Every structure is written in C-alpha cells, then in structure tokens.
Amino acid sequence: MSIICSEKFSLYYGNKLAVNQVSMEVKTGGVTAIIGPSGCGKSSFLRSINRMNELIPNTRVEGRLMVRGQNVYDKKIDLVTLRRQVGMVFQRPNPFPKSIFDNIAYGPRLQGVRSRTTLGGIVETCLKKAALWEEVKETLSKSALALSGGQQQRLCIARALATQPGVLLMDEPCSALDPIATGKIEELIVALKEQYTIVIVTHNMQQAARISDRTAFFCLGELIEYNDTNTIFTNPSNPQTEAYITGRFG
Numbered sequence: 470m471s472i473i474c475s476e477k478f479s480l481y482y483g484n485k486l487a488v489n490q491v492s493m494e495v496k497t498g499g500v501t502a503i504i505g506p507s508g509c510g511k512s513s514f515l516r517s518i519n520r521m522n523e524l525i526p527n528t529r530v531e532g533r534l535m536v537r538g539q540n541v542y543d544k545k546i547d548l549v550t551l552r553r554q555v556g557m558v559f560q561r562p563n564p565f566p567k568s569i570f571d572n573i574a575y576g577p578r579l580q581g582v583r584s585r586t587t588l589g590g591i592v593e594t595c596l597k598k599a600a601l602w603e604e605v606k607e608t609l610s611k612s613a614l615a616l617s618g619g620q621q622q623r624l625c626i627a628r629a630l631a632t633q634p635g636v637l638l639m640d641e642p643c644s645a646l647d648p649i650a651t652g653k654i655e656e657l658i659v660a661l662k663e664q665y666t667i668v669i670v671t672h673n674m675q676q677a678a679r680i681s682d683r684t685a686f687f688c689l690g691e692l693i694e695y696n697d698t699n700t701i702f703t704n705p706s707n708p709q710t711e712a713y714i715t716g717r718f719g
C-alpha cells in the first residue's frame with residue numbers, strides 16, 4: 470500500500486514550472502531519498518506533500534497528490550490535520566524560543582492536551598525516540614536555543630513526532646551539522662523508519678546510499694528514475710542518473 474502517491478503532479482511559482490508531471494508512489498514505512506542537482510525541484514516536491522508551498526505566494530499545482538488515498542489539494546482537506554499527519558524537518562534546526570519541554574508539548578497542546586502528566590509522558594517518549602532524552606532529561610525547562618545544532622535538530626525531530634505523524638518529510642536535515650551530529654541523525658532515521666514513512670531530500674549521495682531503501686532522482690523538475698536504492702547506485706537505467714551518481718554532472 471502506498472502512503473503517498475503523486476499522479477502527474479506539477480507545481481508552478483508564477484509562470485515558473487518547478488515540478489513537472491511527477492508520478493511517484495511511496496510505500497508505507499522505510500526511507501525514500503530524493504536526490505538531484507540544485508534547483509531540480511526536490512524541496513518543492515517535498516513541500517508539496519504537506520502543502521508547505523502554499524506559504525509562498527503565487528504557487529499553483531496541477532495533477533494529484535494523495536496521502537493515504539486522499540488528495541491533499543482537495544478543498545475539504547484540513548491543513549492543520551494534514552500537517553499533523555505529515556511532519557516536516559528543515560535544513561536549519563528551527564526550535565521555538567521556548568523551553569525544551571514546551572517545544573515538544575507545543576503540538577499536543579494545540580490538539581487540546583492539557584494534563585501535565587500526559588504532556589510529560591509525550592515529551593519523554595518523543596525525546597527517547599529522537600535519541601535526545603539522556604542528554605536533556607535534567608534540563609527540560611531550559612531554553613531549546615541553548616542546545617547544540619545537532620541536539621536542536623533532534624529536538625525538531627522529537628517535536629515533529631509529538632503529533633504522531635505517519636509521514637516525516639526531511640529537507641537536507643544534516644546539511645548544517647558536523648559529521649558526528651550527522652551520524653546521530655542518520656542512526657535516528659534508520660531507527661524511526663520501522664514506525665514512520667520518511668522522505669528525505671539530500672545532496673549527500675553517500676547518505677542516500679547509507680540510509681534509504683528507495684531513491685528518486687530528479688532533474689529539471691522531472692522524476693527521471695525511481696527504484697531501490699541499491700539499483701539506483703549500482704545499476705541505474707537512465708544515463709542521466711548514472712552521470713549524476715558518478716559525479717559527471719550536478
């Protein structure tokens with residue numbers, strides 16, 4: 470069963486076509502990596518899945534993009550619910566200027582959870598899932614801004630998990646981090662993929678090869694090739710994919 474399914478999905482910024490008739494299915498569970506040269510529409514496609522693109526003026530979409538069988542561009546879709554189900558982690562860690570506890574409790578509070586005990590349980594579970602609990606359990610009331618970059622990114626992942634999403638979108642989540650922090654996030658992604666469907670945009674091809682099950686190669690807004698990661702990296706069908714993964718362009 471596919472949890473995400475795009476059918477000839479296109480996205481325009483004004484007249485500029487950024488995503489061109491992409492048809493792609495993402496199976497439930499596992500990690501799907503999106504790779505491709507700068508400007509090829511990776512982030513645009515990713516942001517389309519939870520309609521984050523709508524924060525940018527003059528965007529227009531064509532085709533269909535389904536999450537769990539529902540077209541996310543259907544007028545009846547409730548955006549708050551959609552973004553709760555489809556969480557997002559960005560390139561730069563973006564904790565709220567609040568305590569560690571309040572960052573994680575933010576989403577559940579919006580959903581109406583008031584009990585301090587329940588919130589405490591959610592905070593602990595999510596920090597454990599994000600492999601941050603041991604480092605912060607004594608300092609939950611301290612500002613999240615005082616954490617290191619890698620810790621902040623794990624906090625942002627914990628915050629995304631707190632609304633119990635089925636899907637986690639990650640746009641270059643390690644690009645602002647050092648190799649050690651990157652390694653931790655990669656381990657975390659691999660641990661989370663049993664429970665969540667993860668779609669990650671990355672410029673780091675070793676990273677895509679290390680952590681993803683399937684890889685999609687985008688070029689100039691189009692989906693060129695999509696297959697098991699191993700096939701994409703060892704035996705791609707398309708010459709453009711091969712040129713990109715062997716470093717001859719992009």
Ligand SMILES: Nc1ncnc2c1ncn2[C@@H]1O[C@H](COP(=O)(O)OP(=O)(O)OP(=O)(O)O)[C@@H](O)[C@H]1O
Pocket residue numbers: 482485486487505506507508509510511512513514525
């Ligand atoms: N807010 C915007 N307004 C207008 N055009 C945009 C906007 N964001 C992106 N674009 C254009 O859409 C195209 C796809 O951009 P996108 O950011 O999706 O690429 P990308 O593959 O994520 O690139 P990178 O690897 O550099 O992050 C590019 O030509 C870009 O210039």
Ligand SMILES: [Mg+2]
Pocket residue numbers: 511512513670
């Ligand atoms: Mg991008």
